[in-house]
């Protein structure tokens with residue numbers, strides 16, 4: 001059963017999410033955390049930079065990305081660039097712990113390269129790379145990572161990563177596939193704001209037809225757990 005965590009404020013949500021990371025760090029020498037892009041994680045990264053520069057052993061955290069826009073790291077739309085600005089530049093984390101998707105590379109080549117890295121550096125579970133914590137966002141259209149509804153078939157791709165395309169801008173993205181996302185130990189959705197309430201409702205307990213529409217509805221842990229971290233606005237249609 002998915003775990004629903006609903007918070008009265010973003011700060012309460014971020015505190016709880018931080019507790020999840022700290023809890024994992026207590027029991028492990030290293031935590032492989034896969035980050036999401038977007039505005040919600042940006043606020044979490046600022047929270048960590050402001051409140052947890054020192055007390056989180058960042059040298060024990062290895063950072064990966066669930067998706068990246070195919071732009072250079074200094075581009076304003078780069079997920080890595082956003083993470084660097086709001087988190088990496090503010091904390092003491094070894095460079096070798098940061099595994100960015102090279103958005104400046106050829107998308108097809110980068111999807112392959114990053115997929116090989118995941119196979120090489122992550123523990124394998126059922127023969128597939130497995131993250132300790134998978135951070136996911138939920139798009140207004142039901143996308144997650146960079147698997148969009150118009151390309152929902154990419155979720156089932158055989159590889160570790162695929163090249164996706166943004167439905168409106170046509171921007172190329174490198175994204176993890178469903179089999180990697182679902183192979184994580186702790187899968188989490190981080191969703192805030194009333195604008196996401198409908199999509200939260202559709203994706204928390206999706207009817208069968210909704211599963212066909214929304215990639216986020218296909219998130220189903222192969223062996224781990226799934227937790228929703230919602231503020232009360234995003235949860236307003238399910239409480």
Ligand code: 6PG
Nearest residue numbers: 037038039040137138139144145
């Ligand atoms: C990205 C993200 C994407 C994001 C959702 C929600 O690269 O944009 O990985 O999947 O999580 O679009 O974004 P917000 O947090 O900005 O609503």
